Amino acid sequence: MIRTLSLTCSRCGKAFSAQDHLYYQDDFSVQSFQVIKLVCDDCIRAWKEKWQIAHAEFHEHNYVLTVTITLQDGTVYDNMDCTPMEDTESVITGEDIPPEAQHVLYEYYVAFARQREAQQLKDCFFSKGEDGKMVANLTTVGGEQYDKLAFSVEEGYLKTEQDVPDYILEGLVTAYKSYLAQEQMLSTASQPAPRMPQRKPMPESQWNTGDSYGSGNTGGGFGRRNKNPFGGF
Numbered sequence: 267m268i269r270t271l272s273l274t275c276s277r278c279g280k281a282f283s284a285q286d287h288l289y290y291q292d293d294f295s296v297q298s299f300q301v302i303k304l305v306c307d308d309c310i311r312a313w314k315e316k317w318q319i320a321h322a323e324f325h326e327h328n329y330v331l332t333v334t335i336t337l338q339d340g341t342v343y344d345n346m347d348c349t350p351m352e353d354t355e356s357v358i359t360g361e362d363i364p365p366e367a368q369h370v371l372y373e374y375y376v377a378f379a380r381q382r383e384a385q386q387l388k389d390c391f392f393s394k395g396e397d398g399k400m401v402a403n404l405t406t407v408g409g410e411q412y413d414k415l416a417f418s419v420e421e422g423y424l425k426t427e428q429d430v431p432d433y434i435l436e437g438l439v440t441a442y443k444s445y446l447a448q449e450q451m452l453s454t455a456s457q458p459a460p461r462m463p464q465r466k467p468m469p470e471s472q473w474n475t476g477d478s479y480g481s482g483n484t485g486g487g488f489g490r491r492n493k494n495p496f497g498g499f
């Protein structure tokens with residue numbers, strides 16, 4: 267069966283002509299060639315022109331990377347889940363982004379990753395100050411340094427006496443948790459191993475003889491042996 271497919275753009279609805287290739291929208295719900303979503307050259311051009319990235323800001327929270335993109339025409343795409351692809355040096359999002367803009371996005375990502383790396387703690391030492399308060403001396407990979415940073419844990423939250431950026435606080439929390447775990451390991455190692463509590467034998471009079479077990483049982487033991495309408499086992 268020979269059929270005809272008219273070149274109509276799925277975006278602007280106009281008929282168009284094509285030379286050596288066609289643009290179409292990837293769509294997994296499309297089952298037949300006839301409902302394929304073609305896109306005309308004009309719409310592709312407008313899409314590429316729209317995707318001029320003015321600014322992109324990446325965030326990472328609980329291992330989920332998101333990006334907020336601002337285009338030069340003022341459009342903002344807020345907190346989109348995204349995946350950086352090292353091999354193609356691009357960033358993939360749920361939104362259709364022209365390859366050129368994906369590369370631009372990747373440059374923003376590289377800058378973000380570099381900064382994040384610099385903000386990691388390189389080392390962190392804890393000690394108890396004279397007033398009994400905990401004190402940390404720490405350095406970031408990027409060379410930032412905090413000396414004698416006093417902190418306390420209140421209602422489960424770690425609070426520093428001076429204001430520090432969030433990434434310092436995050437690093438400090440992680441470092442202090444592993445410090446406490448290590449301390450605990452060292453202190454239990456020097457203690458005797460825990461033993462089972464001693465049990466006293468139960469006086470015989472307290473053993474269940476079956477008289478009070480369940481309802482309607484007469485010879486003791488478990489219910490289904492007695493008065494079973496099906497004859498029991």
Ligand SMILES: [Zn+2]
Nearest residue numbers: 275278306309
């Ligand atoms: Zn079009």
